Amino acid sequence: MITIKNISKSCGKVEALRDVSLNINQNEIFGLIGPDGAGKTTLMRILVSLLLPDKGSASMGGVDVVKQYRQIRKIVGYMPGRFSLYHDLSVEENLNFFASVFGTTVEANYYLVKDIYQQLEPFKTRRAGKLSGGMKQKLALSCALIHKPEVLVLDEPTTGVDAVSRTEFWDMLGKLKQSGITIFVSTPYMDEASRCDRVALIQGGEIMTVDQPARIVEQYGKRIWNVKSAETYRLLNDLKAWESTTSVYPFGQYLHLSVDESTGKEDIIAYMQSQNHEPYVYEGFSIIEDVFMDLMGKQ
Amino acid sequence: MNSFLGFIKKEFYHIFRDPRTLMVILGIPISQMLLFGFVIRTEIQDVKVAVFDQSNDYMTTRIIDKLESSGYFSVEEYLENTNDVEAMFKKGNIKEVLVFEPGFAEKTLRDGTASVQLLADASDPNIARMVTTYTQNIIRSFEHEEFQQQTVPMQINVQNRMFYNEEAKSVYMFVPGLMAMIMMLVSAIMSSVSITREKELGTMEVLLVSPLRPLQIILGKVTPYLLVAFIDAVLIVLMGNLVFEMPINGSLTLLLSVCFLFIFLSLSLGILISTIAPTQLIAMFISMIGLMLPTMLLSGFIFPIENMPKVLQWFSAIMPARWFNDVVKDIMLKGSGFFSIIKEVAILTGMSVLFVVVSVKKFKIRLE
Known part of the structure; x- marks a missing residue:
């Protein structure tokens, strides 16, 4: 589903990514695990067509992320590392806005976000800026999902979220996977690796190993x-x-x-x-x- | 829902939910208008003058009466000599002293000429110039009346008449200038700040990773400001007309269309700034220093363009506000129609197209 071939990228003098290659299968939860500054965000931004790689190529569902960036922007749901919704808009207004941006309606794809959004519904008139960290992430996930993307790219969705909300969040990703969405998620928390189908460990812009989490530990x-x-x-x-x-x-x-x-x-x-x-x-x-x-x- | 309408709705939420934005949009036009209208005036009113009348005949008395009844002057003191003049000026409340020579009426009738000396406190040269001009005009008009009655041989009769602005009212100057300034403020600053805010908050990142095209994002961001700035324009024209009695001699539709064009131009400048500025603060700074200041100084709003050095005159030609000022004055005061302002309209349209094209080209479809 996602193919990354020999991608290198420098940000200024720092080499953020060095010759990164990955293959992510259809309908799996793939975790990119590494500390801050390892190059996770850079790789994700290249995938969602926000940055251009210096070298190498990448595609999602056969669509090239550089040449066909318009197409990519239709099929991907992206959730940046920072909370990137409108603080002065209510929960409901945020969701409606992002649905309209993608030319769809909340009603049309409600089934997809139902489980997540139901938890937010009691607060739907509350401004997004006044939500708790966990609630914010659920809203952001709903907004990234509302146009029924084929691929979800989530940049550190659980950073700054309490332990209970983190567990809930991963449960939701599990459910989304069942509805056929491929999920590429990054996290600095090693303990979340076990929730992924496969993980890649990244450090200093290089992929150190790729495998199922259990196998990685076994082979250690x-x-x-x-x-x-x-x-x-x-x-x-x-x-x-x-x-x-x-x-x-x-x-x-x-x-x-x-x-x-x-x-x-x-x-x-x-x-x-x-x-x-x-x-x-x-x-x-x-x-x-x-x-x-x-x-x-x-x- | 249509994505464009959704965008506009969202943008209006931003505007109405932020008290600071609301204040800039509604508070500034009204307060600036009142401030300029009532405080910063270039006409004179109740200027205190002193008189040293050495003839004390019927003519000098009538001239003094005429001064007092004009509303521009009030005679505070009658002097016995000119020794105290300097001391009086130093105290500061007397701005002008009229000195009539002895035998004023007699000389006038006999020689056809007599002198009155005007001493003015020129520590503020503008006021001094205005005060003496006003006094001269009053004396001339007296002269005119007097010699018409007496049918004495031909007198040279110098008469100034200020066309389009008979009383040289400053309102006529500042309403167009203020319109330009406020529309720049609301359109250019507000739109550039609101676009850079999305960059700062990271929401631009999400908008970029969506099927929206650059033009759609830009139009969605600026359309609400187009409407808001237009309401401001109507507000200023209304206030100018109702509170300060600025006439609208030309077509109102034409005037508002030109306003619309100018707002569009200012918005395109705002977009251009937002493509350069990474943060709200920098956007604000560029708009203030790069737009507002030159607009105020070089558009002919405060300083007449004709008096500027040649180089600055060229600069003023690239200020959109200068052309807008001209058009607004033409329409409101001269009652000009479309064909007499076609040059200015063409210039403003050309500038808008240029800025829009450059900003759409410069708009980044990625983060770098």
């Missing part, structure tokens, strides 16, 4: 240790200084530690004791964040 193949002591910060620095450590970073109340293959649990305990920590070490499950940290370290 390294053991992860949850470690803890009374002085978390000193422990983090001590472990960073240890030559056997391949990666260590805070995760919840623990540190996630991975070490080289010759090092076992006893070695970790011994090292921690030598640094005057009271050791607490047990084996954990690796998650996508571990993979990301590891790949980043290699890069």
